[in-house]
Amino acid sequence: MKVFPCLITLTSIAAAASIDSILSIATGELQGRPRDGAGILSFLGIPFAAPPVGDLRWRSPQPVPKWNKTLDATQYGASCYSAAAEYPPPTPAREDCLSLNVWTPALNSNEKLPVMIWIYGGGFQFGSSAMPNYDGTALSEMGVVVVTFNYRLGALGFLALHDLDKEGNFSGNYGLQDQIAAIKWVKENIAVFGGDPENLTIWGESAGAHSVGLLMASPLTQGLFQKAIMESGAYWDSEHGSLETFEQARAKGSAFAAKLGARSISDLRELSAEEIDNAGPWNFSTDPGLTAFAPNIDKYVVPTEPAETFQSAKTQQVPLLAGFNKGEAIPFLSRALPHSTPEIYVQSASILFGSKTSRFLELYPGDTQSLANESAEALIGDLVISAQTFDAIDKQALASAQPVFAYYYTYTSPYSPVAAHSAEVNFVFGNLESASGSSRSPSPADVALSRQMMTYWTNFAKTGDPNDASNTDRTHWPRYTGEGADFLELGTNISAIISPSKERYQFLASLRRHGRFPVTWRDGCKDN
Incomplete structure (x- = not known):
């Protein structure tokens, strides 16, 4: 690609903010637009x-064809098909959904800014880059380029079959390959938008954070990014999480094909995307366990258990910022465990944990109804998110020379009454007013915390350190070491704390190591 056609004078566009901006990338011209009053171009x-349609369904993402006319880049593209009908996407769903979005400060294109690449969550079953929560305008005002993108979901993104293996030597992780393709696109094109292709931070929440962990552990991402952020997630393992073994994924795929009456890949590709999507096995209302299509150990994108990769220091060696929320279980709890008495809680613990029951009840007590409820919530949150996120933080810090920064989000207010799973997302994006989902307006305290978190996150994207040496008023975020007060609590007060619930996570990890882990994500999240 020649350099000259790709240099766009963003300063002239900023000076005439009422005029839509046009720039050139390798595949053609784009027409964007200024964000109202923000000094940001989108x-x-x-x-x-x-x-990825027709013969390209269930294949690795292919290069995008060039276009001849100026592409209207003022509206979000289509969302990918969602495998969860109760979470409809914000834009119409189409199989042709592999698009991305860029927000950039209207600066001279010679000034290269750090880039934050967001990967949305949704259990690999639903989600869209067009969610209002993920508008990058406010965050981009902090001096970064923000990118969000779509990736294939559910069966269209993660179906594995032996016949598909024959086509490309692997199958099932097409959604992850979409993520890699998007990051490669950013690396190749982001300089045109004023971004630094050598300063990319990949960043996600929930399944997006699990994606970050998988990408850190993948041999296909070497040199693609320089930093990583994981919010409420890190990686799953095949024994106790949603990551499936090679054989499990292909057995599920074969059963799915038989359910649809398909005898070949050609038969499957002749079906409409709606037929594929509607036949998916996942419904969050009745089955929040990940019995649906999700990443698998395909021996290519994910060659082995990610936990092993983290422990052996074979991940991409980059600075890491990661953490989890106090109420991670809240979206899952009502479906995950039945309401029970303390007696039933203790009996169940005895059945599940055997000789470890006494220790389990020390960590997750159930002497009263209140304690039993609190412990059930804590256990599900630990199983689903917190323990494995902590495990990744700990492993990466011990195995890598790169810094690791850990947080524990506990903030509550009338605007955000519980520190539930994903509660921090609007605060990080700075979208409290437009995307709160709350009947209350944010208070000055809410806005102040959001600003602090935006500053920490963007500082990290800029330098690999959330702290700013020039600002001594902001609470110092210590580097995680596994000793002392090495977590940052993001709550009503921001302070360094000792790793929260470390003994619980170590207890669960010890059961995994000795092959005696009695509860899996799938078991723990079935509708009882």
Whole structure:
């Protein structure tokens, strides 16, 4: 690609903010638009891969064809099909959904800014980069380029079959390959938008954070990014999480094909995307356990258990910022465990934990109804998110020379009454007013915390350290070492604390190591 056609004078566009901006990338011209009063330009719905339709369904993402006319990049593209009907996407769902969005400060293109690449959550079953929570305007005002993108979900993104293996030597992780393709697109094109292709931070929440962990552990991402952020997630393992073994994924895929009456890959590709999507096995209302299609150890994108990769220091060696929330179980709890008396709670613990029951009840007491409820919530949150996030933090810090920064989000207010799973997302993006989902307006305290978190996150993207040496008023975020007060609590007060619930996570980890782990994500999240 020649350099000259790609240099766009963003300063002239900023000076005439009422005029839509036009710039050139390798595949053609884009027309974006200024964000009202923000000094930010946005370019939405940019294709980063060819439409994965027809014969390209269940194949690696292919290069996007060039376009001849100026592409209207003022509106979000289509969302990928969601495998969860109760979470409809914000834009119409289409199989042709592989697009991304860029927000950039309207600066001279010679000034290269750090880039934050967001990967949305949703259990690999639902989600969209067009969610209002993920608008990058406010965060971009902090001096970074923000990128969000779509990736294939559910069966269209993660179906594995032996016949598909024959086509490409692997199958099932097409959604992860979409993520890698999007990051490669950013690395190749982001300089045109004023971003630094050598200063990329990948960043996600929930399944997006699990994606970050898998990408850190993948040999296909070497040199693609320089930093990583994981909010409420890190990686799953095949024994106790949603990550499936090679054989499990292909057995599920074969059963799915038989359910649809398909005898070949050609038969499957002749079905409409709606037929594929509607036949998916996942419904959050009745089955929040990940019995649906999700990443698998395909021996290519994910060659082995990610936990082993983290422990052996074979991950991408980059600075890491990661953490979890106090109420991670809240979205899952009502479906995950039945309401029970303290007696039933203790009896169940005895059945599940055997000789470890006494220690379990020390860590998760159930002497009263209140304690039993609190412990059930804590256990599910630990199983689903917190323990494995802590495990990744600890492993990466011990095995890597790169810094690790850990947080524990506990903030509550009338605007945000519980520190539930994903409660921090709006605070990090700075979208409290427009995307709160709350009947209350944010208070000055809410806005102040959001600003602090935005500053920590963007400082990390800029330098690999959330602290700013020039600002001594902000609470210092210590580097995680596994000793002392090495977590930052993001609550009503921001302070350094000792790792929260460390003994619980170590207890669960010890059961895994000795092959005696009695409860899996799938078991723990079934509708009882």
